[in-house]
Amino acid sequence: MTTPTRILVPVDFSPNSEHALDYAVNLASRLDATVHVLNVIGIPTLGVPELGVAVTSGVIDSIVRENQDAVDKLVAARKTKAKLADGILRTGDPRDTILQVAAEIGADLIVMGTHGRRGLTRALVGSVAEAIVRTSPVPVLTLRQPK
Numbered sequence: 001m002t003t004p005t006r007i008l009v010p011v012d013f014s015p016n017s018e019h020a021l022d023y024a025v026n027l028a029s030r031l032d033a034t035v036h037v038l039n040v041i042g043i044p045t046l047g048v049p050e051l052g053v054a055v056t057s058g059v060i061d062s063i064v065r066e067n068q069d070a071v072d073k074l075v076a077a078r079k080t081k082a083k084l085a086d087g088i089l090r091t092g093d094p095r096d097t098i099l100q101v102a103a104e105i106g107a108d109l110i111v112m113g114t115h116g117r118r119g120l121t122r123a124l125v126g127s128v129a130e131a132i133v134r135t136s137p138v139p140v141l142t143l144r145q146p147k
Contacts, residue, residue, distance in 0.1 A: 003031055004109035004139075010038045010098045010128075013070055016113030019145040021074060024111040029082040036085045036105050039071045040094040064089065095131040102138060110140045 009024045011017040021037065028035045041063060071087030078084055085105075090097045102110055114129040133140045 007109045008107040016145045020113035020143045025078045025082045034083040038088045040097045041091045094128045114142045
């Protein structure tokens with residue numbers, strides 16, 4: 001087992017994901033690792049053809065711009081605490097995209113927040129964290145926000 005040097009942190013701008021990011025930054029500072037922050041704009045956000053909901057290119061551009069700005073702010077706010085790479089923004093299915101980016105950057109650890117959904121909400125929304133834990137070729141550390 002080797003000490004992580006590249007830590008991927010997927011964020012959805014929820015308090016849980018920001019807590020996971022802070023944890024990863026703290027860990028990275030102790031390990032001299034680099035943190036890579038990723039935000040994935042999910043396909044349903046861009047439109048749901050089955051429901052007849054379409055999103056104009058202007059709205060898509062606005063979503064992309066706002067999310068990139070938010071990722072950049074998360075990174076900038078933590079630059080003095082650890083090594084952080086430029087924020088990464090992608091579109092697609094978060095489950096696939098997180099694993100794809102992990103492979104691209106050579107991540108040796110993924111740190112992510114979990115919402116702890118149960119019941120119908122979990123069945124309808126699914127768990128990105130659970131899917132990553134089950135399918136990731138690298139270790140995954142999941143964190144819930146303290147109460």
